[in-house]
Amino acid sequence: MEIEIIKLTTEEIDDFSDLIKIFQVAFEWENLSFPKRTHLKKVLSSTNFLVFVAKADKKLVGGFTAYVLDRYDTEKPSAYVYDIAVLPDFQRKGIGRLLIKTLNEYCEKSGFSEVFVQAEAHDFEAVNFYQTTPISHELDVKHFTYSLYGK
Numbered sequence: 001m002e003i004e005i006i007k008l009t010t011e012e013i014d015d016f017s018d019l020i021k022i023f024q025v026a027f028e029w030e031n032l033s034f035p036k037r038t039h040l041k042k043v044l045s046s047t048n049f050l051v052f053v054a055k056a057d058k059k060l061v062g063g064f065t066a067y068v069l070d071r072y073d074t075e076k077p078s079a080y081v082y083d084i085a086v087l088p089d090f091q092r093k094g095i096g097r098l099l100i101k102t103l104n105e106y107c108e109k110s111g112f113s114e115v116f117v118q119a120e121a122h123d124f125e126a127v128n129f130y131q132t133t134p135i136s137h138e139l140d141v142k143h144f145t146y147s148l149y150g151k
Contacts, residue, residue, distance in 0.1 A: 062086030
């Protein structure tokens with residue numbers, strides 16, 4: 001099986017849509033209000049947003065989204081992995097680790113200071129996955145959200 005990792009451009013909206021559908025399955029998102037193509041193109045055109053996808057024999061099987069965060073304490077940005085997923089039939093084949101490796105290499109070449117990701121402590125699969133990647137350090141933190149709708 002040949003795995004190809006591709007950084008999406010503004011023209012690859014169909015691949016981005018397919019990746020969102022993979023996220024929907026992987027994260028069991030219910031009632032997803034799928035964004036319009038114009039919005040996806042706008043998001044893809046942002047210099048502060050990265051999307052990489054994994055294709056196995058030309059079929060999209062996973063990928064990740066990451067945000068580029070400009071920092072005040074250094075001139076080098078950080079990358080925050082927002083979502084990463086691989087289709088169930090393609091998991092445990094090294095694709096997720098290859099995605100993380102590709103992002104780390106991309107960010108290193110682009111002068112980033114770090115790449116980071118969060119996982120909920122009770123999401124044992126995610127925590128175990130990240131612990132199999134070459135992390136620099138791990139923090140035990142709490143995540144707080146301020147929902148601005150549905151009050």
